Every structure is written in C-alpha cells, then in structure tokens.
Amino acid sequence: MTDDLFVAGTTGDPADPADGPAGGVRTAARVAETSEGAQELLERPATPPAELRRELGAVLRLPEGGVLDPGDIDVERRDDETMIINMGPQHPSTHGVLRLMLELDGETVLRTKPVIGYLHTGMEKTGEELTYVQGATNVTRMDYLSPLNNELVFSLATEALLDVELPPRAVWIRMLMSELQRVSSHLMWMATNGMDLGSTSMMIYGFREREMVLTFFEKATGLRMNHNYIRPGGVAADLPDGWEDDVEVICETVLARTYEYDELLTGQPIFRERTEGIGNLSAEEALALSATGPILRSTGVPWDLRRTMPYLAYDQLDFDVIVGTYGDNFDRYSIRLNEIRESIRIIRQVAERMPPGDYRVQDRKVTPPPRARIDESMEALIHHFKVFTEGFRVPEGEVYVAIESPRGELGCLLVSDGTSKPYRMHIRGPSFVNLQTVPLLLRGGLIADAVAVVSSVDPVMGEVDR
C-alpha cells in the first residue's frame, strides 16, 4: 500500500533529504500537473472553517447538532503532527479511480475528502444526443456491475412518459434478470471485499460464482456486461430455451456456496476483528447524508424500494428485507450476503410463476416488428426503419423513477420535449451519493481500516462519475 501513498507534505521542499533541489522542482511540476486545486484536501490554515467542519465529518452540519459537537473540533490546530496523504486514484483497493485525501495523526484518520471525476465521461450529456432506443446502451455503462438495473430505470422512466403498459412476461423477465444481477453484483462485492481484507480465497470464489451468472446473461442477452437487454417497451429477446434449468443450477450452486462463505468469513475471528465496530454509522446520519441501500439498511432502517414502494411486480413476491443493527462493516457484509439468499428466493418464485405471452409491447410505434414480418409487410419495414433511425416520439413531460439497485436508490429524472431524444436525462447514482458517508465512516479510524470501509460502501466509479 505504501507504494501508492504519495506524501503531499514534502512537495518541493529543498530541505527534504530525499528530495534534492532538482528533484524538488520535478516533484513540484508533477504536483502542478495533477493538481485539482480546491477540489483537494487543503492544509488546515488554508481551509475555510465551514469546509473544515464538513471534512471532519459531514454530519456536523446536521441542524439538530449531530453526534459531534462542532465546538469540540479543533479548527485552529496547526501543529506538525498531522500529515495529508493521497490514496489513489490508482490504488488497487479503491474500486476504480477513487482518490481519497486523508489527514492523518499517526495512523488515525482525522479528515477525509474523496476527490472524484477521474472517470467522468459526460454520459448525461451523451444521453441527450441519443434517441430513447439508443439510450439504454448509454446508461448501461454507468454502473458496470449492475448494467441491467441502469437499463431498467431508464426504460421505466421512458415508459412512464409514454404511458405504455407492459405485458406480464416482460415485467417478470425484468425481475428475473434484475435479481440475477443483484446476485452477481453482491458476489462481485464479496470478492473485492475479501481481497481488500486479505482473503484471496473469497476473491477467487466470488468471481467464480459471478461467472456462472454472467454466462447465463451471455446466453440470454448476447453479452456478459452492458447488455442493452432491457429496453423501453420490454426486453430485447425472450429467455433462451432451457432457461429454467440454467437458473435453477445457478440458484442451487450459489445458495450452497453462500454457506461456504459463512464458514470462510462470517465466523472467522480475523474477519470479524477487521469488520465489527469499524465504520459505524447511525440511522440519523445515514438519512441526513441521503445514504440508501445496504448502508441505510445496516443502520436498522428497513427501507427497500422493492418492498416499500414496489415497482415491476415485486408486491406479488415473498421476500425479506434484511436490516442490520450497528451500521458497521460487518452489518453491511451480512446484509449483502443475506440479500444474495433473498434474491435467490425471489428468482425461484419468478421462475416458477413466469407468465407466458409477449416479452415486449406489441405497439409498433415503440418496439420494432419481428424480423420475419419485415419480409412480408411494407408497413412492418417502415416501422422497423423508423424505430431504428428516428426513434419514437415521447410526449412532453417530466418524470422521476427510482428502483432499488444493489447499491441503493437508482433514480432517473427524464425530461422530454416531445421529440425522440431525451431533453434531459439525469441519473441519481447511489454510489455517488453514498460516497458522502466515507468521511464520516473513516473519522477516528485507522488508516489500515480505510480500505475496508471504502470497500463496504461499495462505490462503483462508473456510476459515481457518470
């Protein structure tokens, strides 16, 4: 880890023995090149008091006073004992290109500031240039660990503006894929979390199981990731022949393996030492910081949009919402592990009750006609051509739709001006918002736990930066 810790405090200091005059110039030039200016964590004297309080733990700004009295904070502290260091953006444990600037006193973290934007590709702007038909290929690349959920929220928002009613099979296929995605996303999290805590076996196991799900996705959608499978109007294709068997094999295997993870991690003393009581969060703090998903549930708030504000047909299914008690790393771990089991319960119910019928709306203005029809019907040819060149027009309006992604509330605000392209498409990425809890979770903890805490928040940088 030390290889990636670049000490900003020694920059260009000629008195520094490790950093001669020539070296100092070079370092200063390098710092100037990579500097993000005011986006970075500054020395205490250079930081405005309001910002300093925020960096010391954002919940300080709670109107009720919060857990920490602002008066207790030593804003004036100017001693030489603290050090500002950089973690990332290319640290192997930061799950992409997250850069954390930390102020340390010895090994204790005092302040944290996440610096993001290294993966910003302007996808919201791109979304305004693409038709609603093409839009799903864009949003699917945001949260690359659960692409189907991104497609789902975009499609639901488009359909809300179009006011189309989906055939039941399309709804249930979407639920099946969405839950499989949750399993794969949580497995991926188990893998990377294991790796961050030094359990390389878990890393291998998590990826191995996730691969089963991805293989099924490849069979059903044609791609392992970034599927463009869930589209406005339904899904791109019906499930492949024999999907019931594939899904049952996945359910059986993954469910059995979750009990192996229990043996490997849950009861293991070293793992518990590293996770219990680390990165604590209270329900008030989580709500104030707009945290959702497993982070909010770990504090004991039973908020899961699938249950509390059901979309698709989740109100017809039987499943439990997993909540924690202490809001620490271990709770977030157990929530995700148990959500895999709950998702498998849902998948089995969906597989059992999968209704027959169309997998997409039979409205030729929204979905293209079947391939066979194009050869025999001029009208079908025209519709096919129109859908894929011009797209379909969506009535003017504005809608906000939210679903429960593996990381929390994934929202889409869609503004239409009546043309075939979104006027404004805003995605509320749960990782982006949840990342705000990191300064609070890290405060007062050890630098060695920083990696574990960031991992337990489960940020996906593609979604943070969009």
Next chain:
Amino acid sequence: MTALLPEVPSAPGRHAAEVAFPDREHYAAQVAAYRDAGFELCADLCAVDYLTHPGRHLPDGVEPERFEVVVNLLSLSQKRRVRVRVQVPESDPVVDSVVGIYPGADAMEREAYDLMGIVFRGHPDLTRILMPEDWEGHPLRKDYGVGRVPVQFKEAPGPR
C-alpha cells in the same frame, strides 16, 4: 401543508407526482417545511436547462426561467415522494443552498454547480466535483459547444 402542494401531474398514471413550484426566495423555506413535514431524505437534486425547450407546462403564476433546480424529497415514514422545482434566471443563476437542511445535498449541489453553473448560496465548499478544476464552462448547458476539443490534457492546443 397541503396549501403548499399544487398537484401538478407531470407524468401519467402511477408515476404522477406531487410537485411544488416555490419561487427563489421561498425555495429553502419550502424545502425546510417539507423536512419538518416528515421528508427525511433528499433523494436527488439536479438542474435542468430549458434554453431550447419549446415550452413546458407550469402552473399559473410561475414565471418560466432558463434554469430549473429539481429536488426530489422522499418520506420514508409516509412512503411518499415530492418534487420541488424552482426557477432560476439565466442572468443571476443563484439559489439558496439546502445543505444546511439536508447535508446529503452537498455532492449533488456541487455537481449541479459544476455541470450547469448554478451557484448555491451558502454551500460550504462549492467547487467543481466531476470536471477538472480549471475547466471553463458548464458542460450540461444547452449552449455549451460539444466536440470542439479532441483531448482534455492541459497541454492540448486550442480553446477549451
């Protein structure tokens, strides 16, 4: 409380939402009123640029302006969502920050400032969050030229 909620259905069917249109002066007070009315969580905050929009439906008495800040609030206890839309003029794109009311709006307001150029008065650290610090312009604005600069390294020639 209901007097503050003009029911403007902005989408048909079950996605119809409660939308409030406060003016700029009363925006923060309105958001605070919602927080006190049990909306515990600020789910989302973003800005929309209506420069090239042919015309939108607004209730009587709301003067359309170029920008609009859209805040989505969520009440966990009542299982309700409400959307607050405030008009922000182009000549003076300033609006009160709600960070003091919902600390979670922090990163979202920075994003709206970065990408749309809305200034949130009272925000403790209103800096760019996604774009580089020395970036010029606000990319999500409708009059922002796209595709002019091939690369964004600092040594790249040409105007940004």
